[in-house]
Amino acid sequence: MTPVANAAAPVDRRAPEESGAPIDCVLFDLDGVVYHGPEPISGAVEGINFLHEQSIPVNYVTNNATRTAGVVAEHISTLGINTTPAEVTTSAQVLAGRLAERFGTGALIYLVGATGLATALESEGLTLTHNLDDGPVAIAQGLDPDITYQAIVRACEAITSGIEWWATNPDYSMVGPRSRVPGNGAFIDMLSKLTGAQPTVVGKPSPHMMEFAARRIGAQRPLMVGDRLDTDIEGGNSAGFETALVLTGVHDIHDALRARPGLRPTYILPSLRGLPKLIDGEDTYGSAGGALGSAGCRIVDGQLCLDDSAHSGAAIVQDALRLAWEAMDRGDNVAPGNLPRRIHD
Structure with a gap:
């Protein structure tokens, strides 16, 4: 894991x-x-x-470690929500902060990633390299949509050298325009299988x-x-x-x-x-x-039962879930019954 x-x-x-x-x-x-x-x-x-x-x-x-906080803030602002870069936290920023705390300003970091990660690392005063011969102290890995076979080989070599491997996030896939596409977690999985190593991941969860x-x-x-x-x-x-x-x-x-x-x-x-x-x-x-078990929800024969007059409300759904979780934590099996999958405002 x-x-x-x-x-x-x-x-x-x-x-x-x-x-x-x-x-x-x-x-x-x-x-x-x-x-x-x-x-x-x-x-x-x-x-x-x-x-x-x-x-x-x-x-x-x-x-997402490929975009800078400024780019993300601009995207949100175009939706009609005024947003500043300070209101955005990326996994790249978190990783850069952790590496700066651990190794100090000026530490040499082997970069496997895109602009968002490079910008975050440099903003923390870290020095970047793509050359293992420079003597980096750690590997910072994030998703690079333009990564090449040669870059993957060099990443394997860097990891196998034994320096610390840190990664931005474990998301295995993302939604593309026509299908699900590989996320950073897919590359972590591949590199782990090739090297037998595991990174420390700072992104959600x-x-x-x-x-x-x-x-x-x-x-x-x-x-x-x-x-x-x-x-x-x-x-x-x-x-x-x-x-x-x-x-x-x-x-x-x-x-x-x-x-x-x-x-x-x-x-x-x-x-x-x-x-x-x-x-x-x-x-x-x-x-x-x-x-728990308010007038609007109960468990009947192992099935959640919500009153028809209230089953679409957020409050009754929350009560139903808590009732079910309490029963499940006691070892009972609870089926959804008439619990909806989604509700509307």
Whole structure:
């Protein structure tokens, strides 16, 4: 298994009403949450601009190491959400920070990656090389869409030399225009099989990614919002943050039902349009401390049963999931029953 920097077991999180502080920062994944390619996802502009109006800081936490924070900020701004580079945290920035902490300014780093990673490393005062004979202290590896066979061979040689191997993110695949395409994780897997080595990975689901972003803001009670349980939600949970699974991307409510404890979200959001209710703590939305087995949901013969009049609401879905998780953690089998896969605002 690929080691993850600063990995930690998921921590117990208190219910929001017990935490003693309001949500004071929202961290977002991007693809599947804020946008699909060049287009904003329905509800994203309204939800994030609401946070701006309430002066609640935001930060965009992305495993994509090929683009600089400035390019990402410009992309988000074109959607109608004013964004500065300081509001973007990339896995390249996190990796550069870790290497600078470990080896110091001026350390020589063997680069396997694109412009986003090179820029982040140089901004931390690190020196880059593509030549193993220069004596680099570590390898920094991120996705390089233009990588050649010769560069792969040189990467194998660098890893086999025994210097530390660090990587930006473990995402195995990405959505291309016509099919799924290899992500950085696919190259990690290939290089690992060729060399027998494993890198330390700093991107999601590493909690360090979330902690890095929240620390930049000085947040006391961050909320992590994402569409993937195994990166966004797991990473937020591992950092001890509350998490929200937004249903505009990869994973749905049935995926959340089957998730192991470390991948279970605190909240369900149909889209980012639901952020005002969540942030304001309206009773109609529900909370992490909601009563299990409320009048709107129960387990009957191993099946979740939601009242027809309420089964499409976020609050009742959250209560149903908590009821099911409690039963499953006791060893019971719980089927979805009439639990919907997705709900709407």
